[in-house]
Amino acid sequence: MNKKIVFVFAVACLLAFTLKVKLDARKQLDAAKAHLEKNLVDYTDVTRFPRNTAPDGKLRAIPSNDWTSGFYSGNLWYMYEYTKDKKWEEAARKWTAGLEKEKFNTRTHDLGFMLYCSFGNGYRLTNDPAYKEIMIQGAKSLSTRFNAKTGTIRSWDHGKWQFPVIIDNMMNLELLFWATKVTGDSSFYKVAVTHANTTMKNHFRADNSSYHVVDYDTITGKVVARVTHQGYADESAWARGQAWGLYGYTVAYRETRDQKYLDLAVKIADFYLNHPHLPKDKVPYWDFNAPAIPNEERDASAAAIAASGMLELSGYVRNGQPFKKAAEDILISLSSDAYLAKAGTNNNFVLKHSVGHKPAKSEIDTPLVYADYYYIEALLRYDRMSKNNTK
Numbered sequence: 001m002n003k004k005i006v007f008v009f010a011v012a013c014l015l016a017f018t019l020k021v022k023l024d025a026r027k028q029l030d031a032a033k034a035h036l037e038k039n040l041v042d043y044t045d046v047t048r049f050p051r052n053t054a055p056d057g058k059l060r061a062i063p064s065n066d067w068t069s070g071f072y073s074g075n076l077w078y079m080y081e082y083t084k085d086k087k088w089e090e091a092a093r094k095w096t097a098g099l100e101k102e103k104f105n106t107r108t109h110d111l112g113f114m115l116y117c118s119f120g121n122g123y124r125l126t127n128d129p130a131y132k133e134i135m136i137q138g139a140k141s142l143s144t145r146f147n148a149k150t151g152t153i154r155s156w157d158h159g160k161w162q163f164p165v166i167i168d169n170m171m172n173l174e175l176l177f178w179a180t181k182v183t184g185d186s187s188f189y190k191v192a193v194t195h196a197n198t199t200m201k202n203h204f205r206a207d208n209s210s211y212h213v214v215d216y217d218t219i220t221g222k223v224v225a226r227v228t229h230q231g232y233a234d235e236s237a238w239a240r241g242q243a244w245g246l247y248g249y250t251v252a253y254r255e256t257r258d259q260k261y262l263d264l265a266v267k268i269a270d271f272y273l274n275h276p277h278l279p280k281d282k283v284p285y286w287d288f289n290a291p292a293i294p295n296e297e298r299d300a301s302a303a304a305i306a307a308s309g310m311l312e313l314s315g316y317v318r319n320g321q322p323f324k325k326a327a328e329d330i331l332i333s334l335s336s337d338a339y340l341a342k343a344g345t346n347n348n349f350v351l352k353h354s355v356g357h358k359p360a361k362s363e364i365d366t367p368l369v370y371a372d373y374y375y376i377e378a379l380l381r382y383d384r385m386s387k388n389n390t391k
């Protein structure tokens with residue numbers, strides 16, 4: 001064959017391949033929008049918030065005190081950010097209002113998830129002073145759970161533990177960092193930094209994976225046990241826990257510029273990306289050490305959280321390109337038919353195939369509202385980075 005034709009063909013193949021695998025964030029945001037738009041019509045009880053698909057196949061919604069209650073309005077706020085269309089602001093406000101009473105909730109560490117993803121995005125986009133006051137009160141409630149002896153915020157009031165702290169708790173610190181910025185009261189910041197330091201010391205293994213639960217003795221402040229609750233085993237690496245840690249320490253670096261947080265975030269990302277059990281599409285099994293891999297469920301939520309975290313992380317390290325590329329790979333996978341639901345299916349959730357709590361036989365291979373939240377957030381971040389042409 002003519003050498004020139006072979007060359008043109010090779011270039012065309014390469015181009016086709018490149019175009020095929022490129023992420024079109026706005027196209028994917030439009031797909032997410034279609035799901036959310038339909039759900040605004042299909043599901044209208046603003047006192048109960050979409051969380052997942054129940055075993056009977058129907059949408060399962062939860063009250064405002066559930067840890068996932070803020071993600072749905074967060075998704076609507078992200079749509080407002082994406083479209084600038086007031087109809088999304090109106091919808092987001094309607095779905096945010098029912099969360100206000102949680103600002104006085106001192107029975108959970110999840111106020112960051114519940115209030116910052118909802119009111120936090122709302123405040124960022126509208127500057128509504130009422131939202132600010134609600135979040136400041138929320139930060140005060142969250143701070144009541146800090147114990148100076150253990151140096152941590154207590155995660156749960158339920159369970160068999162004395163003073164349980166879970167890696168997920170790193171995600172609730174953003175609300176505290178924010179509260180210091182808007183009030184000038186450094187006590188929130190101190191609580192957040194102390195919690196991050198103690199967690200760094202006690203939650204991580206030599207390979208940079210993290211335990212799910214660390215239980216503390218409140219008299220001595222010492223660690224009593226390192227165990228799991230939602231992972232496969234005490235010594236395993238629960239996938240979403242790794243993603244929470246990666247994202248949480250990236251935020252801790254953003255808010256403090258303390259290099260040790262950035263170093264840890266990079267190590268967690270490396271653990272995730274270099275793990276021999278990470279599938280080619282970079283969407284992890286629900287636990288990196290799940291016993292029946294490759295016949296185990298994937299967790300799209302862990303992938304979405306990790307992708308969003310890696311995009312932010314990529315902007316802080318000297319050569320962030322590999323993290324940006326890895327996040328892009330994850331988002332391409334999540335945007336494929338394997339994970340992205342077709343319009344009008346999946347109870348109008350965007351992504352399929354997450355795992356909530358397999359050991360409790362709960363939420364196995366289901367859509368989860370927070371998988372959608374971090375997927376949409378990551379797409380917005382990616383879109384912004386592409387426009388700014390940042391690394």
Ligand code: GLY
Pocket residue numbers: 067168230240356
């Ligand atoms: N924060 C609870 C979970 O990740 O399932």
